[in-house]
Amino acid sequence: MNNPIGLGLGEKSVSRDPQDVLVAYGLGSCLGICMIDPLTRVTGLLHAVLPEHLNGLELEDPAHCGKYVDQGIESLLAAMLKEGANRGRIIVRMAGGANMLISPALTSAFDIGTRNIEKAHIVFKRLNMKILAEEVGGHQGRTVRVYVADSRMTVKLVGATEHDL
Amino acid sequence: MQNIMEFDEKLLDMLKIITTEGFRNAADGFSGMVGRKIEVSNPTLELVPLLTIPKMVGGIEDDAVGVYLRFDGDIPGQIMMVIPYQKALELSDLLMGVPQGATQALGTLERSALGELGNLCGSFFLNSIAKTAGASFRPSPPAVMVDMVGAILDIVVATVGGVSEHVLLVHANFTEGKRFVETNFYVIPDMKALHTLVQKNHAHE
Numbered sequence: 183m184n185n186p187i188g189l190g191l192g193e194k195s196v197s198r199d200p201q202d203v204l205v206a207y208g209l210g211s212c213l214g215i216c217m218i219d220p221l222t223r224v225t226g227l228l229h230a231v232l233p234e235h236l237n238g239l240e241l242e243d244p245a246h247c248g249k250y251v252d253q254g255i256e257s258l259l260a261a262m263l264k265e266g267a268n269r270g271r272i273i274v275r276m277a278g279g280a281n282m283l284i285s286p287a288l289t290s291a292f293d294i295g296t297r298n299i300e301k302a303h304i305v306f307k308r309l310n311m312k313i314l315a316e317e318v319g320g321h322q323g324r325t326v327r328v329y330v331a332d333s334r335m336t337v338k339l340v341g342a343t344e345h346d347l
Numbered sequence: 348m349q350n351i352m353e354f355d356e357k358l359l360d361m362l363k364i365i366t367t368e369g370f371r372n373a374a375d376g377f378s379g380m381v382g383r384k385i386e387v388s389n390p391t392l393e394l395v396p397l398l399t400i401p402k403m404v405g406g407i408e409d410d411a412v413g414v415y416l417r418f419d420g421d422i423p424g425q426i427m428m429v430i431p432y433q434k435a436l437e438l439s440d441l442l443m444g445v446p447q448g449a450t451q452a453l454g455t456l457e458r459s460a461l462g463e464l465g466n467l468c469g470s471f472f473l474n475s476i477a478k479t480a481g482a483s484f485r486p487s488p489p490a491v492m493v494d495m496v497g498a499i500l501d502i503v504v505a506t507v508g509g510v511s512e513h514v515l516l517v518h519a520n521f522t523e524g525k526r527f528v529e530t531n532f533y534v535i536p537d538m539k540a541l542h543t544l545v546q547k548n549h550a551h552e
């Protein structure tokens with residue numbers, strides 16, 4: 183359990199190496215979405231930034247296909263299955279989606295965090311996948327770690343210690 | 348929609364001159380507030396891929412203070428000041444007029460003082476741009492957050508993210524003598540503002 187793999191914005195990673203720890207550092211309004219097949223230990227993490235792709239945007243860099251919650255979840259699921267995960271066994275956990283701006287003048291217009299969470303719920307419902315645990319919303323950033331070795335996901339807030347989700 | 352990458356060198360050079368002057372003005376405001384001579388170092392202006400922004404300030408998970416404000420008007424956009432937590436404590440000592448090392452945590456008062464610092468630097472910056480470019484701005488009140496660098500910069504990414512893959516990032520550091528204040532000052536004009544700028548520039552030619 184000593185090989186941290188940091189995920190940047192819009193990145194995803196799937197691993198079955200028990201040495202690996204998948205990490206999304208400092209999630210604000212972003213979502214850390216984790217999928218685990220406990221039997222095969224195929225473990226994946228996605229660092230999604232925005233709810234969905236808007237029409238008319240520049241073409242995406244394929245390396246960042248996880249940027250959007252909707253596309254990202256589907257591409258993480260596909261990568262999990264490709265690595266040998268069984269769809270029926272996959273456990274989903276997620277954390278993040280905070281509203282970082284606490285200011286009456288600014289808050290409502292920019293609450294991307296809440297929109298990310300809502301989008302994730304819609305997508306998982308459509309995919310008929312249950313979210314086992316989530317720690318979302320609030321006003322604080324989070325670092326998410328997923329330990330491939332024991333299928334554990336932890337959340338750490340600023341100035342606090344890591345706790346299991 | 349005009350491609351942002353079509354920015355010509357001449358316009359970028361002009362913007363660089365205007366914003367560097369803006370940073371100098373912001374540093375003057377900063378100096379006045381903390382009672383020390385604060386100077387600007389490494390002012391830059393560049394188009395960067397949006398998703399690389401959180402990697403630009405040291406450790407993504409490090410504790411920091413962010414002061415954020417939006418501005419509307421002729422050229423709308425956003426300003427974010429990011430101060431490493433330890434430096435924020437030191438700045439707070441200066442702002443509150445207490446002996447060095449006296450501030451151990453950031454309470455409501457300290458956060459408010461740091462917010463005012465960001466507000467002041469932002470206003471000084473915008474005033475300078477307003478004077479040089481003949482534009483008008485209406486800044487919002489500052490929002491202050493104490494959190495991880497990545498989470499703070501997510502705000503910028505989230506607001507621009509739905510619109511563009513690149514941002515024009517105007518950035519400088521503030522220093523005091525040889526000592527680094529390590530305060531990062533980012534200005535991110537909205538993409539639609541950039542189109543206005545490009546058009547204005549073409550009209551001048």
